[in-house]
């Protein structure tokens with residue numbers, strides 16, 4: 565049994581020169597899992613780190629929101645529209 569990448573979401577990074585990519589992996593049992601987004605931009609990967617916040621308002625309706633957080637100023641958070 566193996567996990568395979570079933571989709572890749574790509575959005576622009578905060579500076580607009582690169583991308584942020586998130587892969588969704590699935591297995592033979594139709595389970596799927598979102599990977600942590602990766603910053604594919606030299607400038608932004610130096611400046612930001614990825615943080616996630618998990619929400620579970622009711623069972624089976626859980627979701628995770630990801631942010632780019634400025635490493636030097638944690639007040640600066642950009643929510644990723646993935």
Ligand SMILES: [Zn+2]
Nearest residue numbers: 577579605608
């Ligand atoms: Zn960038």
